[in-house]
Amino acid sequence: EPEVTQTPSHQVTQMGQEVILRCVPISNHLYFYWYRQILGQKVEFLVSFYNNEISEKSEIFDDQFSVERPDGSNFTLKIRSTKLEDSAMYFCASSGLKRGLSTDTQYFGPGTRLTVL
Amino acid sequence: GDSVTQMEGPVTLSEEAFLTINCTYTATGYPSLFWYVQYPGEGLQLLLKATKADDKGSNKGFEATYRKETTSFHLEKGSVQVSDSAVYFCALSSTSYDKVIFGPGTSLSVIP
Numbered sequence: 141e142p143e144v145t146q147t148p149s150h151q152v153t154q155m156g157q158e159v160i161l162r163c164v165p166i167s168n169h170l171y172f173y174w175y176r177q178i179l180g181q182k183v184e185f186l187v188s189f190y191n192n193e194i195s196e197k198s199e200i201f202d203d204q205f206s207v208e209r210p211d212g213s214n215f216t217l218k219i220r221s222t223k224l225e226d227s228a229m230y231f232c233a234s235s236g237l238k239r240g241l242s243t244d245t246q247y248f249g250p251g252t253r254l255t256v257l
Numbered sequence: 258g259d260s261v262t263q264m265e266g267p268v269t270l271s272e273e274a275f276l277t278i279n280c281t282y283t284a285t286g287y288p289s290l291f292w293y294v295q296y297p298g299e300g301l302q303l304l305l306k307a308t309k310a311d312d313k314g315s316n317k318g319f320e321a322t323y324r325k326e327t328t329s330f331h332l333e334k335g336s337v338q339v340s341d342s343a344v345y346f347c348a349l350s351s352t353s354y355d356k357v358i359f360g361p362g363t364s365l366s367v368i369p
Contacts, residue, residue: 171354183301183346185356196356231301235354246350246357248293250300 142166144249146232152255156221161252163215163232170236172215173246174207176200176228183231189215222256229253259284261360263347269366270337278332278363280321280347288349290314290323290330291357295344304332304345337367 145164153159165172174186187197189207206218215234219226230253233246263280270276282290292304292314305314310325321332330347347360 173356175357182361183357183359185358188354188356190354198356233357245291245303245306247303248301 142247144232144234144247146230146249146252148252149250150253150255152257153222155224155256159219159222159254161217161219161230161232161254163217163234163249164213165215165232165234166247167213168236169234169247171195171234171246172207172209173233173235174217175231175233175248177231177251178225178228186217186230219254222254224256227254227256259288259349259351259358261347261349261358263345263360263363265361265363267364267366269368272339272367272369273336274367276332276334276337276341276365278345278347278365280330280332280360282328282330282347282349284328284349284351286351287325288351290321291348291350292319292321292330292332293346293348293359295346295362297343301346337365339367339369341365342367 147162172189177183185198187201188195204220208216229251231251232249235246260283289308291306293301294304305316307314307323313322319334321330344362344364346362348357350357
């Protein structure tokens with residue numbers, strides 16, 4: 141079964157450093173998303189991406205965040221200058237037209253745990 | 258704005274007990290409703306979904322019915338197993354490809 145993959149599984153960084161979280165969505169999906177889950181809290185939407193541009197972003201997604209689809213297969217989330225409060229699990233998701241899969245269901249990756257020290 | 262409310266738990270049940278996790282939502286229009294499950298140390302997996310009123314989603318013995326009149330989507334399972342221990346998230350999406358809005362999650366522990 142096709143799946144969303146994410147790397148790395150765990151990233152440790154120093155406050156103020158830049159990090160890039162990587163995702164490979166399900167092939168032929170057209171819509172891509174990032175969510176985060178601070179430990180013990182609910183899953184929160186960050187941003188959605190379609191047709192090479194952001195379609196919606198939350199108030200969490202400030203100027204420190206950016207997304208990119210650099211090569212037609214990867215989908216990245218960059219945090220330019222990490223803060224302690226960025227420590228969380230970050231989930232990538234994708235949805236869209238794919239034979240055998242529902243078009244309105246988002247499929248989530250396993251997540252990247254980001255720890256900012 | 259749209260939102261999801263669910264019982265937060267933790268819920269502890271004995272094996273083979275009946276499970277109900279309540280979920281209610283607030284949304285304009287007719288959202289799609291989902292239950293996602295997160296096993297310890299893992300990501301989010303879609304458990305089941307329903308896209309219109311009176312639809313019943315089912316998977317792995319779990320069921321939930323989309324009740325528009327009560328704006329609810331309660332998760333049920335007749336006989337839980339230890340392997341069902343996880344966090345369960347009720348969620349909605351207002352339109353196709355829209356963001357998913359999650360409830361706070363309900364932690365379930367099933368003891369032998």
